[in-house]
Amino acid sequence: xxTRSWLFDAMIYMYALSLLFYFADFASANRNAKRMGxxxxxxxxxxxxxxxxxxxxxxxxxxxxxxxxxxFMFSWLIVTISLxxxxxxxxxxxxxxxxxxxxxxxxxxxxGNPQLTPIKSSWNINDELLFIHITLxxxxxxxxxxAAIFSGMYLFLHRMLKEKKFSQTVMRLPSxxxxxxxxxxxxxxxxxLLLLAxxxxxxxxxxxxxxxxxxxxKVVNSFFVLAAYGFxxxxxxxxxxxxxxxxxWNLAAFLIVVIxxxxxxxxxxxxxxxxx
Numbered sequence: 674x675x676t677r678s679w680l681f682d683a684m685i686y687m688y689a690l691s692l693l694f695y696f697a698d699f700a701s702a703n704r705n706a707k708r709m710g711x712x713x714x715x716x717x718x719x720x721x722x723x724x725x726x727x728x729x730x731x732x733x734x735x736x737x738x739x740x741x742x743x744x745f746m747f748s749w750l751i752v753t754i755s756l757x758x759x760x761x762x763x764x765x766x767x768x769x770x771x772x773x774x775x776x777x778x779x780x781x782x783x784x785g786n787p788q789l790t791p792i793k794s795s796w797n798i799n800d801e802l803l804f805i806h807i808t809l810x811x812x813x814x815x816x817x818x819x820a821a822i823f824s825g826m827y828l829f830l831h832r833m834l835k836e837k838k839f840s841q842t843v844m845r846l847p848s849x850x851x852x853x854x855x856x857x858x859x860x861x862x863x864x865x866l867l868l869l870a871x872x873x874x875x876x877x878x879x880x881x882x883x884x885x886x887x888x889x890x891k892v893v894n895s896f897f898v899l900a901a902y903g904f905x906x907x908x909x910x911x912x913x914x915x916x917x918x919x920x921x922w923n924l925a926a927f928l929i930v931v932i933x934x935x936x937x938x939x940x941x942x943x944x945x946x947x948x949x
Contacts, residue, residue, distance in 0.1 A: 681783045684720050685805065687713045688776050689869050692769065696865040699765040700906060701857075711759060714772070718756060721749045744782035751775035769865075777872040780805075784880060802877055809870035814930060816863030817902070821927035823856040824920040831917050853916045856923060857909060864902045871895055894933040901926035 694710030697703050728742060752775055755768045784802040826846060833843045846852070874895075878886045886892065905922055908914050 680720060680724065684717055684779060685776075685783065687720075688717050688772070688779060689809070691717065692772055692776060692869060693862065693865050695765065695769045695772065697861050699769055700861045700910075707765070711756070714752060714756060714759075718749070718752045721745070721752060725749055741782055744778055748775050748779040748782060751778065773868060773872060776869065777876055780873055781876045781879060784876060802873060802880070806870050806873040806877060809866050809873065813863040813866035813870060814934065816859045816866065817898075817927055817930050820856045820859035820863065820923055821930075823852050823859065824923040824927075827852045827856065827916060827920040828924075831920075849916060853919070856920065860902055860905060860923070864899065864906065867895070867899050867902075871899065891933060894929070898926070898929050898933050901929050 691710045691713035694706045694713065698707035698710060725745060728745070751771055755771050755775070758764055758771075759768050780802070827849060830843060830846050830849060830852065833840070834849070847855070871892075874892065875887070878884065905919065905926055908919060908922065
């Protein structure tokens with residue numbers, strides 16, 4: 674029986690969106706973001722529960738579960754536990770990371786199930802996995818690019834104000850505080866998008882069965898990118914360093930993004946399609 678496709682697509686995309694809201698709440702204690710993330714995650718749980726109930730009903734006469742059934746129940750259990758923790762405890766970081774795991778398991782289940790058909794007849798199921806992976810990665814690069822532009826504006830404005838050069842250009846720029854907020858917001862969006870893209874990339878590698886792909890230069894450098902922006906967020910929250918140094922670090926992190934996008938693609942064994 675074909676059990677595809679809009680139900681699982683809805684689960685994947687809503688799961689990813691809920692994680693973005695959860696990360697925004699963790700990064701800036703945004704109660705509205707937490708409510709949105711919880712609502713989306715709850716809807717994912719309802720869809721999973723409905724599908725799981727129908728699936729279990731089909732097993733009433735035979736208690737033989739496939740790998741797909743086991744993975745789906747595991748993913749459902751992770752979502753259930755995270756919702757309970759979110760309701761009775763204030764451990765946002767735990768909820769975020771446990772759901773990154775749940776997201777990866779759900780993706781492995783969906784895209785590793787031979788009974789599922791892709792949304793386009795000309796695709797195979799790995800094409801759809803790569804489509805979502807690439808979409809998330811491009812979104813993260815776009816967010817990091819915007820953050821880098823704002824950081825450049827911050828450094829320019831900081832220098833002009835320090836030298837007391839109040840030109841028309843300077844007067845038309847937002848305040849340093851506003852620019853720093855916009856930079857931070859862009860990184861908050863880009864970092865979890867890249868994390869989700871990497872989790873789907875790992876799922877793709879697992880389905881390919883070639884673990885050596887994890888040592889590909891672009892894959893390795895992508896983790897350096899994630900670490901660089903993770904350290905930016907850590908500095909913003911815990912170290913309380915000046916906005917000038919934060920902006921400089923953000924530009925340095927974006928340099929790693931450029932290296933990842935340009936140089937690594939010439940060395941990568943399976944990302945060279947970008948230049949074809």
